[in-house]
Amino acid sequence: MDAATLELRNVSKQYPGAAAPAIADLSLEVEAGEICVLVGPSGCGKTTAMRLINRMIELTGGEILLDGTSVHSRKPSELRRDIGYAIQQIGLFPHQTIAQNIATVPKLLGWDKARCTNRVEELMELIGLPQEMAERFPAQLSGGQRQRVGVARALAADPPLMLMDEPFGAVDPINRERLQNEFLRLQAQVRKTIVFVTHDIDEAIKMGDRIAVLKEGGVLAQFATPAELLMAPADDFVEDFVGADRALKRLALERVRDIELWPARMVQVGDPNVKARELAAQSPTGHVLLVDEGSRPLAWLNERDLSFDKVGPHKGRVASVEVDDLLRDALSDLLQDQVLYGVAVDAEGRVAGILSVEIIAQFLGDQGPGHIEEAAAAADRIA
Amino acid sequence: MSFLLAQIELRDRTGGTDSCVLENGFCPTWIRENLSEYVEPTQRHLELVVSSVALGFAIAFLLALLAHRRRFLVGPITGATGVLYTIPSLALFALLLPITGFGFLPALLALSGYNLLVIFRNVMAGLDNVPAEAKDAALGMGLTENQVLRRVELPLAIPEIVAGLRIATTTTVGLAALAFIAGAGGLGGQILTDPNFKSNIVVAGGLCVVMAILLDLLLVVAERVASPWKRATA
Numbered sequence: 001m002d003a004a005t006l007e008l009r010n011v012s013k014q015y016p017g018a019a020a021p022a023i024a025d026l027s028l029e030v031e032a033g034e035i036c037v038l039v040g041p042s043g044c045g046k047t048t049a050m051r052l053i054n055r056m057i058e059l060t061g062g063e064i065l066l067d068g069t070s071v072h073s074r075k076p077s078e079l080r081r082d083i084g085y086a087i088q089q090i091g092l093f094p095h096q097t098i099a100q101n102i103a104t105v106p107k108l109l110g111w112d113k114a115r116c117t118n119r120v121e122e123l124m125e126l127i128g129l130p131q132e133m134a135e136r137f138p139a140q141l142s143g144g145q146r147q148r149v150g151v152a153r154a155l156a157a158d159p160p161l162m163l164m165d166e167p168f169g170a171v172d173p174i175n176r177e178r179l180q181n182e183f184l185r186l187q188a189q190v191r192k193t194i195v196f197v198t199h200d201i202d203e204a205i206k207m208g209d210r211i212a213v214l215k216e217g218g219v220l221a222q223f224a225t226p227a228e229l230l231m232a233p234a235d236d237f238v239e240d241f242v243g244a245d246r247a248l249k250r251l252a253l254e255r256v257r258d259i260e261l262w263p264a265r266m267v268q269v270g271d272p273n274v275k276a277r278e279l280a281a282q283s284p285t286g287h288v289l290l291v292d293e294g295s296r297p298l299a300w301l302n303e304r305d306l307s308f309d310k311v312g313p314h315k316g317r318v319a320s321v322e323v324d325d326l327l328r329d330a331l332s333d334l335l336q337d338q339v340l341y342g343v344a345v346d347a348e349g350r351v352a353g354i355l356s357v358e359i360i361a362q363f364l365g366d367q368g369p370g371h372i373e374e375a376a377a378a379a380d381r382i383a
Numbered sequence: 384m385s386f387l388l389a390q391i392e393l394r395d396r397t398g399g400t401d402s403c404v405l406e407n408g409f410c411p412t413w414i415r416e417n418l419s420e421y422v423e424p425t426q427r428h429l430e431l432v433v434s435s436v437a438l439g440f441a442i443a444f445l446l447a448l449l450a451h452r453r454r455f456l457v458g459p460i461t462g463a464t465g466v467l468y469t470i471p472s473l474a475l476f477a478l479l480l481p482i483t484g485f486g487f488l489p490a491l492l493a494l495s496g497y498n499l500l501v502i503f504r505n506v507m508a509g510l511d512n513v514p515a516e517a518k519d520a521a522l523g524m525g526l527t528e529n530q531v532l533r534r535v536e537l538p539l540a541i542p543e544i545v546a547g548l549r550i551a552t553t554t555t556v557g558l559a560a561l562a563f564i565a566g567a568g569g570l571g572g573q574i575l576t577d578p579n580f581k582s583n584i585v586v587a588g589g590l591c592v593v594m595a596i597l598l599d600l601l602l603v604v605a606e607r608v609a610s611p612w613k614r615a616t617a
Contacts, residue, residue, distance in 0.1 A: 056523055081525035091520025095538045095612045105524050137615035153524075163523075 003032040004160035011062035023218030037208035045218030084154035084162035092138040099134035123152040251328035261353025428569035439498025447506035464500040485566030505547025509540025545606040556595040
């Protein structure tokens with residue numbers, strides 16, 4: 001089934017007897033195939049908002065449209081069979097095998113046995129569990145494996161919309177990171193519309209195409225892409241919530257290949273030194289980069305190294321980062337090596353350009369005092 | 384107590400010349416020769432136990448399902464079955480006899496009544512102990528309330544339901560020894576026909592114990608077959 005669009009129109013939820021509404025006038029539009037993360041501190045109503053969609057909780061105002069049709073036009077049980085559902089506690093049925101668990105919704109939909117079996121095999125493959133595990137009971141699996149089965153079960157009938165409430169909340173940080181990456185890979189294949197609830201802003205930034213930040217009382221504080229959220233928090237609440245390290249978080253959204261690098265000035269052994277000196281003069285680093293015939297970096301050369309006729313062999317230490325690295329990790333590598341710039345190399349080790357701390361600072365584009373260009377200009381003036 | 388005495392016919396022992404028998408001792412020879420006397424009471428006893436546990440289970444199970452959906456009924460049903468449980472069996476028979484007359488029926492009704500409390504409470508405990516997240520996931524995936532009950536809650540409650548049946552069965556085997564008072568026969572009657580004769584007491588009492596153990600074993604096996612997941616660990 002294709003992904004569905006989801007629209008919440010002025011949705012509210014008021015519990016009888018409660019002074020304030022749990023959700024107040026919430027409007028969101030989620031495009032087909034997008035991951036929309038609902039994030040906020042506990043008590044902000046993010047789980048409530050999610051449960052309104054499959055009518056596990058009934059709304060008291062507004063409208064929720066799934067592919068343009070109100071969710072209230074259908075019986076709750078039938079509606080829910082079209083919406084994948086994965087929760088933090090997983091809720092696998094302990095008395096059923098993994099295969100039976102996964103086939104829950106297909107069976108409800110009346111699929112025949114062969115089709116269910118095929119689908120289970122397909123999903124076991126998709127979540128990377130060995131087929132023989134299908135006949136085991138949940139108690140025989142590890143926490144991470146159970147989480148995967150929970151996701152597989154939610155995907156079983158190929159629903160156009162998935163609701164996921166902290167699906168990786170109960171696993172340790174290392175496994176969580178793995179599951180998140182796996183899930184993003186999975187999503188790249190299945191392209192579902194997903195509503196993903198978490199209290200963890202880092203998870204939200206990592207998983208979300210768009211993020212809805214909710215505050216107390218189910219009030220929408222901001223609905224934006226991760227980059228927008230980090231660059232321009234709508235108010236103090238969002239700014240606080242995304243954290244003081246939001247600049248660093250933005251670096252986790254981009255990879256080295258996504259930004260404009262300095263061109264590398266490269267020479268090989270045997271090149272005339274006149275040319276090399278010219279190149280060094282053009283280089284923002286004041287150095288040329290000695291590479292081998294396969295364009296792999298060997299050493300940085302300065303004026304002194306270029307005193308003979310031709311470039312001789314040198315061996316030095318060259319800090320390098322990969323173009324597929326996250327900017328955050330690349331910056332960390334540079335800092336670790338105590339250098340201001342490093343060589344960006346591709347998967348084969350060939351030079352792609354030069355990444356410097358300066359480029360990264362420019363990318364963040366902060367215009368406040370101490371801005372890098374301003375600082376450079378000030379330094380020039382002093383000199 | 385005339386109805387009680389009416390049920391007891393003291394019997395002459397056959398083989399009364401044996402000195403062991405005359406001394407009311409434990410006599411293997413006598414037991415071997417007279418074992419057939421115990422077949423009919425044993426069958427009768429078994430019928431009483433099985434049918435009263437079955438009837439008690441049927442009623443308690445329905446009450447539990449009712450109370451599961453309407454929680455306010457839990458208190459009243461626990462109270463009512465609890466009161467029933469405290470009535471001395473002798474008194475209960477006496478109360479029933481004018482209505483039902485002597486025989487199998489009053490014994491069946493009384494013994495079933497004693498089973499209600501234990502079975503009701505265990506079914507309730509079984510249903511209440513179903514993990515909340517399993518129910519939430521089931522509803523969230525689109526099972527109806529009835530499907531959740533049949534496919535998730537009841538299968539998961541089986542171990543506790545069977546535990547209740549085991550207690551009920553074992554106690555009923557013992558209680559049924561009093562059913563002869565209501566005219567239902569059974570091994571209790573056999574005991575009282577000759578209460579001073581050790582051989583008689585050992586055989587009749589022993590048969591009760593063996594019956595209790597065998598029925599209990601049967602239930603244990605049934606539980607293991609019905610819930611293989613209980614024994615599955617990583």
